[in-house]
Amino acid sequence: MQKHPGIAIAIIGAGPGGLTLARILHLAGIPATVFEREEHPLVRPQGGTLDLHEGSGLLAVQRAGLADAFQRIARYDDQGSRLLDMHGRVLFEQADASAGNRPEVDRTALRDMLLDALPAECVQWGCALRELKRRDDGGWHLAFDKGEAGPFDLVVGADGAWSNVRPLLSPYKPQYSGLTFIEFGIDDVDARHPALSRLVGRGKMDVQGDGKQVIAQRNGNAHIRGYAIFRVPADWAAGRFDFASPASVRSALLSEFAGYGDAITDLFRASNDPFVARPIYALPVGHCWTHRRGLTLLGDAAHLMSPFGGEGVNAAMRDAVELAALLVEERDWVSAVATYETQMFERVVDAAQGSAEAAAVQMSHIGEALSLAHLREHSAGGVSA
Numbered sequence: 001m002q003k004h005p006g007i008a009i010a011i012i013g014a015g016p017g018g019l020t021l022a023r024i025l026h027l028a029g030i031p032a033t034v035f036e037r038e039e040h041p042l043v044r045p046q047g048g049t050l051d052l053h054e055g056s057g058l059l060a061v062q063r064a065g066l067a068d069a070f071q072r073i074a075r076y077d078d079q080g081s082r083l084l085d086m087h088g089r090v091l092f093e094q095a096d097a098s099a100g101n102r103p104e105v106d107r108t109a110l111r112d113m114l115l116d117a118l119p120a121e122c123v124q125w126g127c128a129l130r131e132l133k134r135r136d137d138g139g140w141h142l143a144f145d146k147g148e149a150g151p152f153d154l155v156v157g158a159d160g161a162w163s164n165v166r167p168l169l170s171p172y173k174p175q176y177s178g179l180t181f182i183e184f185g186i187d188d189v190d191a192r193h194p195a196l197s198r199l200v201g202r203g204k205m206d207v208q209g210d211g212k213q214v215i216a217q218r219n220g221n222a223h224i225r226g227y228a229i230f231r232v233p234a235d236w237a238a239g240r241f242d243f244a245s246p247a248s249v250r251s252a253l254l255s256e257f258a259g260y261g262d263a264i265t266d267l268f269r270a271s272n273d274p275f276v277a278r279p280i281y282a283l284p285v286g287h288c289w290t291h292r293r294g295l296t297l298l299g300d301a302a303h304l305m306s307p308f309g310g311e312g313v314n315a316a317m318r319d320a321v322e323l324a325a326l327l328v329e330e331r332d333w334v335s336a337v338a339t340y341e342t343q344m345f346e347r348v349v350d351a352a353q354g355s356a357e358a359a360a361v362q363m364s365h366i367g368e369a370l371s372l373a374h375l376r377e378h379s380a381g382g383v384s385a
């Protein structure tokens with residue numbers, strides 16, 4: 001029988017999944033060390049806004065003992081949805097953007113909340129995992145770009161889409177979904193661009209047509225983050241856009257979206273963040289592996305999905321809840337990890353399938369109609385034009 005007290009746990013990656021696991025274990029008195037490749041917490045903004053769901057992201061916040069702290073960063077008022085046509089005509093608008101229980105939160109605020117709830121020494125920054133070496137005693141030794149650590153009994157790969165832990169468990173690599181996002185961002189939108197502020201509204205705005213799509217979302221601090229979306233080969237954006245020159249990317253986007261009204265394309269004109277290409281990858285639906293002692297995965301490392309289901313961060317945080325609970329409750333930590341894996345493979349299938357199906361129909365000839373039907377069914381108090 002392998003008892004968990006005393007086992008040395010390494011978590012690779014200080015994303016929402018890894019930090020949630022570390023925090024819940026910490027509350028239970030089980031120490032873990034998080035190794036993160038970024039040099040320090042402020043090295044880059046963590047990205048856009050996320051909505052946390054009951055039964056997963058919000059459940060994790062509760063299990064982490066952070067319900068009050070979360071209320072200070074949650075944006076319940078920004079849950080709105082708008083669907084527009086290419087000329088800016090409103091096809092659907094949610095009547096009350098604060099109705100519903102999927103509060104938005106900025107990624108950086110979520111990460112700060114989790115970091116503040118951990119002892120400072122718990123997260124080791126500037127530790128990019130390069131290699132895991134098996135020791136004769138069954139433990140794992142970690143080799144980073146700079147330095148080494150170990151031995152650890154259990155290594156949890158929470159290191160995202162391009163996990164360096166995953167190849168020890170599974171031969172699968174993420175596959176390109178066919179979709180490439182060009183990210184843009186607008187600061188201080190309410191004061192500087194009131195028309196765009198109204199266009200996006202209190203939540204998310206979606207337009208598709210001409211085989212392309214624009215999604216823009218309100219973040220905290222009057223920031224808009226958006227994506228121009230194309231169904232193209234994986235290397236298309238690198239050949240089409242010169243990302244060293246924001247002016248040339250802007251002009252190329254305006255030409256790609258020439259059939260769209262100015263009300264929409266003004267988003268590109270106003271963008272002041274760097275344009276960034278984000279080709280979207282996913283692991284196969286049903287991705288799983290044979291249990292291997294002392295190693296496991298959670299979050300994107302285990303089940304990378306397209307972002308269309310809005311489930312990725314929620315699934316990662318739910319994984320953390322379940323793995324932590326099993327490690328705390330079960331006397332045998334090896335079987336706790338095996339049970340976590342069996343349950344997780346089953347639990348994420350529907351979300352992964354839904355995300356894959358949603359990605360497949362975006363920008364198709366029925367994409368707009370399907371989005372409209374989805375909003376009518378799922379948005380609180382929607383009003384259609």
Ligand SMILES: Cc1cc2nc3c(=O)[nH]c(=O)nc-3n(C[C@H](O)[C@H](O)[C@H](O)COP(=O)(O)OP(=O)(O)OC[C@H]3O[C@@H](n4cnc5c(N)ncnc54)[C@H](O)[C@@H]3O)c2cc1C
Pocket residue numbers: 012013014015016017018035036037038049050051127128129130158159160161162163164181278298299300301307310311312313314316
């Ligand atoms: C454009 C876009 C929009 C999205 N929008 C949404 C959304 O609206 N809602 C939603 O739920 N999800 C969304 N997602 C998905 C969401 O971002 C992920 O599902 C979520 O971040 C997964 O969390 P994670 O902790 O598993 O991994 P990550 O957030 O990827 O964190 C992994 C961490 O590991 C670190 N790391 C990586 N490699 C190493 C290494 N070798 N050594 C050490 N550290 C390492 C990284 O620096 C990072 O800090 C979106 C994704 C994209 C690309």
